Amino acid sequence: MPHPTAPFPMTRPRRLRQADWMRRLVRETTLGVDDLIWPIFVTDGVDQRQPVASMPGVERVSVDLVAEKANEAAGLGIPCIALFPYTDPDVKTPGAEEAWNPENLVNRATREIKKQVPDIGVMLDVALDPYNSDGHDGIVRDGVVVNDESLMALQQQALAHAEAGADILGPSDMMDGRIAIIRQALEQNDFPDVTILSYAAKYASAFYGPFRDAVGATGALKGDKKTYQMDPGNSDEALREVAIDLSEGADMVMVKPGMPYLDICTRVKREFSVPTYAYQVSGEYAMIQAAAQNGWIDGRAAMLESLSAFKRAGCDGILTYFAKDVATLIAEEGL
Numbered sequence: 045m046p047h048p049t050a051p052f053p054m055t056r057p058r059r060l061r062q063a064d065w066m067r068r069l070v071r072e073t074t075l076g077v078d079d080l081i082w083p084i085f086v087t088d089g090v091d092q093r094q095p096v097a098s099m100p101g102v103e104r105v106s107v108d109l110v111a112e113k114a115n116e117a118a119g120l121g122i123p124c125i126a127l128f129p130y131t132d133p134d135v136k137t138p139g140a141e142e143a144w145n146p147e148n149l150v151n152r153a154t155r156e157i158k159k160q161v162p163d164i165g166v167m168l169d170v171a172l173d174p175y176n177s178d179g180h181d182g183i184v185r186d187g188v189v190v191n192d193e194s195l196m197a198l199q200q201q202a203l204a205h206a207e208a209g210a211d212i213l214g215p216s217d218m219m220d221g222r223i224a225i226i227r228q229a230l231e232q233n234d235f236p237d238v239t240i241l242s243y244a245a246k247y248a249s250a251f252y253g254p255f256r257d258a259v260g261a262t263g264a265l266k267g268d269k270k271t272y273q274m275d276p277g278n279s280d281e282a283l284r285e286v287a288i289d290l291s292e293g294a295d296m297v298m299v300k301p302g303m304p305y306l307d308i309c310t311r312v313k314r315e316f317s318v319p320t321y322a323y324q325v326s327g328e329y330a331m332i333q334a335a336a337q338n339g340w341i342d343g344r345a346a347m348l349e350s351l352s353a354f355k356r357a358g359c360d361g362i363l364t365y366f367a368k369d370v371a372t373l374i375a376e377e378g379l
């Protein structure tokens with residue numbers, strides 16, 4: 045759209061950048077604590093804190109300490125946390141049955157949080173990879189990730205998480221038809237308010253490496269996830285995936301990874317006008333932290349710039365390992 049602008053020197057864009065107060069006055073988007081979902085890794089044992097080597101600043105904590113983290117998050121005003129399990133390799137099976145064990149790590153952690161910190165939202169991933177000895181998000185038969193049999197497993201997992209008290213389910217598995225089958229199970233089992241934040245446009249990405257370390261899936265994974273996660277070259281397909289998930293009953297959608305896919309965030313938000321989130325994934329976090337530790341970039345500035353880019357792209361919020369750091373900054377200094 046052509047805008048009428050006076051020629052230089054009548055128009056001087058720098059007038060609007062001359063001072064901090066002016067820049068604040070004309071800023072188009074802002075990052076706030078309400079935009080954040082904080083992922084937390086859960087591990088076995090008692091009083092455990094294990095740093096994740098490839099994600100400086102991130103640790104796995106045992107169930108007894110999870111509520112403490114949730115409490116900190118709630119105190120900072122973070123609306124929601126997402127839990128991911130580091131499952132003991134001995135418990136992983138080809139059928140991933142641990143995924144719907146009511147006593148699995150994330151189910152126990154969720155019950156604990158709901159008891160101690162009732163006012164924070166809890167999101168749980170629906171996907172088999174933390175529980176599957178093959179490291180895949182679905183069930184593997186003869187080397188193939190089979191779709192429809194995986195749906196049965198995912199449905200059971202979703203119900204177990206709803207029963208544990210999860211507020212939001214995040215199907216991250218990219219099987220076809222999973223939103224419909226999960227939504228149907230939730231309605232039939234009297235969980236009408238459980239919300240689905242679908243990982244609708246999830247790409248087969250090299251940026252998930254540190255996460256797979258964090259949940260202990262790196263060694264287990266045979267092959268790659270390209271038969272179910274999306275091809276990084278595709279954009280129209282992301283819109284079709286979002287359309288399908290919304291038509292099956294998703295309430296909110298997510299694009300993942302984040303920063304390399306801001307164009308997808310923008311298209312999705314423009315096209316569908318539904319709550320749209322980005323996952324700033326482990327590899328994105330690790331890159332910023334590693335460069336900052338080496339003194340190559342200003343870590344704090346890069347963190348804030350990367351997160352406000354999601355807002356500018358149209359996202360309603362961001363799942364980010366930086367959530368607590370940003371929320372602390374906002375609490376201490378405003379932004």
Ligand SMILES: NCc1[nH]cc(CCC(=O)O)c1CC(=O)O
Pocket residue numbers: 169171172173181216217251252253254255256269324325326327
């Ligand atoms: N389905 C599992 C899942 N849920 C979130 C992530 C990645 C998150 C991150 O990298 O921070 C993954 C990894 C994968 O698909 O291999």
